[in-house]
Amino acid sequence: MSEILLQAKGLKKDFGGLRAIDDLSFQINRGMIFSVIGPNGSGKTTMFNLVTGFLPVTEGEIYFKGERITGLKPFQISRKGIARTFQLTTLFERNTVLDNLIIGQRATRESGVLSSICGLHRVKLEEKKALEKAHELAEFIGLSRQKMVPAGALPQGAQKQLSIGLALASAPELMLLDEPVGGVNLEEIDALIELITRIRKSGVTICLIEHKMSVVMNISDRILALNYGEKVAEGTPEEVCRDEKVIKSYLGDKYVAARGSN
């Protein structure tokens, strides 16, 4: 039994009178690829926002490596070792690929304002290390030829790669990827999946939201299915794709009835 990396207990989130997440508990073990699926509006992104502190939880607790992280600010959670990407690809668009990857390293680098102004040797050393690491990261995500291109000028697929690289720059133990292959073409999908599996191999645990079933079923170790903010099913890809409630929530009652009569 491998170590529990992230654990959520009885999560609830209300938006006014609307309950977006209802009594959701799950755990992510170290080293796995954990996927979250569900129809639009089922609470997947809300769940990410709760875990990363972008939204306050209404009820429930979240633990990372056994430590309670409920109520911490996003930057504090990031520094604990949880990185995320956003559904609408977000980058520092006016900055180059290299600068993005340097900025992403904030979680691991200390360099104060005063010591920067004084031009201390220690700060220069940190800058050098950050630059070296950024070059490595650019290589790793496959953007070594576009290092000096402004992020906003990259094609969609490369932007997705960079957003993953940006999350990776903070040296996380857990990465939450919100639709990492959403809106890109087929070749780009392959490159992204290859990148994700390489990241997992390097020892980072991955939790992803994805709509493309072929992707989810192929790379996931475990799948959580949500509908109306509630857990519908959880298990291995085989278990989840056979689950009647999952089929129902995606395709409606008729499909289950039709299949049942066959």
Place this chain on the structure above:
Amino acid sequence: MIGFLLVAPLIITGKYPQHIMVMCGIWVIASLALNLILGYTGQLNLAHGTFFGIGAYATALLVQKIGLSFWVALPLGCALTAFLGFLTGLPTLRTKGHYFPITTMCLGIAIYYLIARWDDLTGGARGLFGLPRPDPIPLPFGSVISFESTPACYYLVLFFVLVTILVKSRLVKSLAGKRLIAIRGNEDLAQSVGIDTMQGKIVSFTISTLFAGLAGGLFSAYMGTLMAEQAHYLLSFEMLIYVMIGGIGTMAGPIIGGIFLPILGEILQPLAGFRLILFGLLLILIIRYLPFGIVGGLRAAGMHFRQRSGAE
């Protein structure tokens, strides 16, 4: 360039042009400071002129009412301005979107009226006058550097312009500066990679107001008089125009804007109020066609030229 700046008062000997040169230096310091919070951190501070005024009044009052030497009063005045900036930033920088410009503008208006009405402290509408120039700095062998002449003040201001440029360029190029640029780019994304955006904004705002106070302090000692107009909230917009036209978020932008526009204003003096119409037109054209000001335009032109020569 620096060579020219060093000998400029020897070449340009007219008293009035020399006065303009000193004033340009002061505007350059203030504009550089504004660009830190506006251009690099992405927060539109509409009370920048107010902090300039606070620095000016603080320095002047410390000299006149308490009898401190200018050399003690100036750092104290800057520190006080920065402290007020810090206190202002704590609540206002929490706001998102348009609320930061709105709250800072309201603050600017309130402080202007406070200064204009507080007769006992600030002299109210009459203002402060008879402020002494900075005390002479004694040198070995009995000589002194006196600041009675305009060229001497020019060198004093030039010194502080260079200090401001040094501090700002070091900060902007460092990792800490990249964090500020990240806040400008996208606050949520910055948070998600572990940047304490609130802390970054406060630090940037405090440094920015510190240098606004420095420009104000130099202004008060150089001019010898202070009126409430020097803390007027429209002053913030004037500095904003310097930064926008020079080039927002660029190192050279505020320097160009802070020199070019005051000189243009002096040249167009005969037009009186009509020059404001020209300024307005210039601003609209710049925002429409050169969103990164003169510096951005020059860069784009340079890139265009290089690409063309590369293609041929």
